Amino acid sequence: MSSTRPNQLFRNKSAKIAAIPMIVTALLVFVGGTIWTVVYSFTNSGLLPRLQWVGLDQYERLWATRKWLVSIENLAIYGLCMLVLVFVIGFILAALIDQKIRFEDTIRTVILYPYALSFVVTGLVWQWMLNPEFGVQKVVRGWGWESFTFDPLYSADIAIYGVLIAGIWQGSGLVMVLMLAGLRGIDQDVWKASRVDGIPTWKAYIFVIIPMMRPVFVTTLVIVVTGIVKIYDLIVAQTGGGPGISTEVPAKYVYDMMFQANNLGQGFAASTMMLVTVALIVIPWAILEFGGSKHRD
Amino acid sequence: MKLTTKLLTATAIVAASGAFAEDLEVMHWWTSGGEAAAVGELAKAFDATGNKWVDAAIAGGDAARAVMVSRLTGGDPMGAFQFNHGRQAEELIEAGLLRDITDIAEAEGWTDIINPPSLLESCTVDGRIYCAPVNIHSWQWLWLSHKAYDDAGLDVPTNWDEYVASASALNDAGKLPLAMGQQGWQQRGLFNTLFAALVPNEVFLAVYDDKDADVAAGADVARVFAAAADAREMASNSTVQNWNDATNLVITGQAGGQIMGDWAQGEFAVAEQVAGTDYSCLPGLGVTELLSTGGDAFYFPVLTDEAQIAAQSELAALMLRPDTQVAFNLAKGSLPVRGDIDLSAANDCMQKGLALLADGAILPDTAQLITPDTADQISTLFIEFFADSSITVEDAQVQFASIIATAR
Numbered sequence: 001m002s003s004t005r006p007n008q009l010f011r012n013k014s015a016k017i018a019a020i021p022m023i024v025t026a027l028l029v030f031v032g033g034t035i036w037t038v039v040y041s042f043t044n045s046g047l048l049p050r051l052q053w054v055g056l057d058q059y060e061r062l063w064a065t066r067k068w069l070v071s072i073e074n075l076a077i078y079g080l081c082m083l084v085l086v087f088v089i090g091f092i093l094a095a096l097i098d099q100k101i102r103f104e105d106t107i108r109t110v111i112l113y114p115y116a117l118s119f120v121v122t123g124l125v126w127q128w129m130l131n132p133e134f135g136v137q138k139v140v141r142g143w144g145w146e147s148f149t150f151d152p153l154y155s156a157d158i159a160i161y162g163v164l165i166a167g168i169w170q171g172s173g174l175v176m177v178l179m180l181a182g183l184r185g186i187d188q189d190v191w192k193a194s195r196v197d198g199i200p201t202w203k204a205y206i207f208v209i210i211p212m213m214r215p216v217f218v219t220t221l222v223i224v225v226t227g228i229v230k231i232y233d234l235i236v237a238q239t240g241g242g243p244g245i246s247t248e249v250p251a252k253y254v255y256d257m258m259f260q261a262n263n264l265g266q267g268f269a270a271s272t273m274m275l276v277t278v279a280l281i282v283i284p285w286a287i288l289e290f291g292g293s294k295h296r297d
Numbered sequence: 298m299k300l301t302t303k304l305l306t307a308t309a310i311v312a313a314s315g316a317f318a319e320d321l322e323v324m325h326w327w328t329s330g331g332e333a334a335a336v337g338e339l340a341k342a343f344d345a346t347g348n349k350w351v352d353a354a355i356a357g358g359d360a361a362r363a364v365m366v367s368r369l370t371g372g373d374p375m376g377a378f379q380f381n382h383g384r385q386a387e388e389l390i391e392a393g394l395l396r397d398i399t400d401i402a403e404a405e406g407w408t409d410i411i412n413p414p415s416l417l418e419s420c421t422v423d424g425r426i427y428c429a430p431v432n433i434h435s436w437q438w439l440w441l442s443h444k445a446y447d448d449a450g451l452d453v454p455t456n457w458d459e460y461v462a463s464a465s466a467l468n469d470a471g472k473l474p475l476a477m478g479q480q481g482w483q484q485r486g487l488f489n490t491l492f493a494a495l496v497p498n499e500v501f502l503a504v505y506d507d508k509d510a511d512v513a514a515g516a517d518v519a520r521v522f523a524a525a526a527d528a529r530e531m532a533s534n535s536t537v538q539n540w541n542d543a544t545n546l547v548i549t550g551q552a553g554g555q556i557m558g559d560w561a562q563g564e565f566a567v568a569e570q571v572a573g574t575d576y577s578c579l580p581g582l583g584v585t586e587l588l589s590t591g592g593d594a595f596y597f598p599v600l601t602d603e604a605q606i607a608a609q610s611e612l613a614a615l616m617l618r619p620d621t622q623v624a625f626n627l628a629k630g631s632l633p634v635r636g637d638i639d640l641s642a643a644n645d646c647m648q649k650g651l652a653l654l655a656d657g658a659i660l661p662d663t664a665q666l667i668t669p670d671t672a673d674q675i676s677t678l679f680i681e682f683f684a685d686s687s688i689t690v691e692d693a694q695v696q697f698a699s700i701i702a703t704a705r
Binding site: 046047048061066067156240241242243244245246256257259260261262263266 | 363479
């Protein structure tokens, strides 16, 4: 063995050179753009950015605005419900399909199909489905249940759940496919061993298989969470933020402020708050998840 | 040598004639039936000069303004664009993105012909003129369907109080008392109309011009909010979104009435309805007969191409010529910006508007007084207020006063 270790910086030279354009783009566009936005959130920029400092005024106004508070609350409700339900539904579907059933390809395609639709189409489809005049309510009443009422989009208290239905319909297919890939990655010997030990199937899933699928869960979590935070188009297509302001979300608040109210400073302050929230969740988690990886095998 | 000279001459001719036939992209948000007919008149007049009007319409003022501003700030200016003049364009002018057209205004003598002068003042920043006003729009109109009232066996109301009183009878007859589109700007406009019609002008100006929060929290404004609560009750079954869909409910007699600006007139005209027999219009809701004089104006971005600049100048001058004004405003249902032209072809409602204009019964439009930021906050308040009947009049007024307190 040679006594001097090769310089880490020059290992895999060609790979590193190939990554330079992406690194530069990421630094300039993402980091640069982020810093610019944060800086201008402390100004009173209107239609055009201008450097006139107003301190924390934009943030004070933001947190005193009902529309923003409603947006945050909606994102929390939507995010938590979406996260839990989409994982449960996606995993159950994947586990069912994994039972070596017939027509697996067909069923998998059907369930994944909604994911191929854009949020705008999804939003419009579910706007119609939930419309009492010609949607689910009309169909069920047509069957004879005259008093049946199902119009979540028309009641301010529950409208966000109407959006949630559309989100789950669209998103659970993707989670199912990812989970299915994870399940297929489990060695058949594990199943044989659990059967030999007489462990019930559900117990095997929860205590053996799911812990083994940790990487798949992490990947899925990242995909689903980023989808939740940036939700905008589904809302615009399905409810337009209504009835009233009951389905407003932070991303829409940012857009409305920047392009309708001609108040860039306020929009920047709101997007900075979104960034801070995400960072507060992601950074501790990333440290836990990846920071300790060197100590593992 | 001779051939070269010939070629050069030919090129020069082509270049010169090119300057006379420019394609000019014009952006606007006039997409409803009456609006499209009106914009067609402008395009026709512009095409007659040998240039070509390239129409770039985007439905919805909010969406259109977002696209226009991004194109201007992104360095991809169009030839001309429509805005509601007033404070929306303030910052674009400050940033030097819009062309100073004072020379054209002076050559055409705009200061002498434009009536009321406040329209040109809204186009003026530091003594320079930046836009060409094309029409006067007023919000303070109540449109009533004769068919709906006939079907319900009622007399057509002549003012706001009678209208409110007729609501329950209309409801019983299966008619929607008040048609209202579920969009913030329409709900804000309805509130401002009640405001202008039901309380004295000083109160309106104290709130919107002086931004006096104490007045906004006071008893006069409380009356306006009480009227808004009546309107909320009357429109509780209105589910349409666009203003012209709401107008259509009035035209077909499914709804008793609508509070909407005079652009609704264009829709009645397209449906071949006759003012006075098929529908009534009450300026100032029949209470205080006055009009706010907002309107549309065209702005011209700073361009570098000489031929395009020449086409811009031609379009700007053309927009205020008498024939264009008559053709355009008759189609759109708005009032012309100059008082010296013959509008005898105008119908009942427009004549009422012209008479009010001549009498000087006018108010500035809120777009000339408050920033888009404040307007958006007020819109949000009314989106909420009209969608949720659990919000009390008192709560809404407190929020309104706090918006006015922070307005610039």
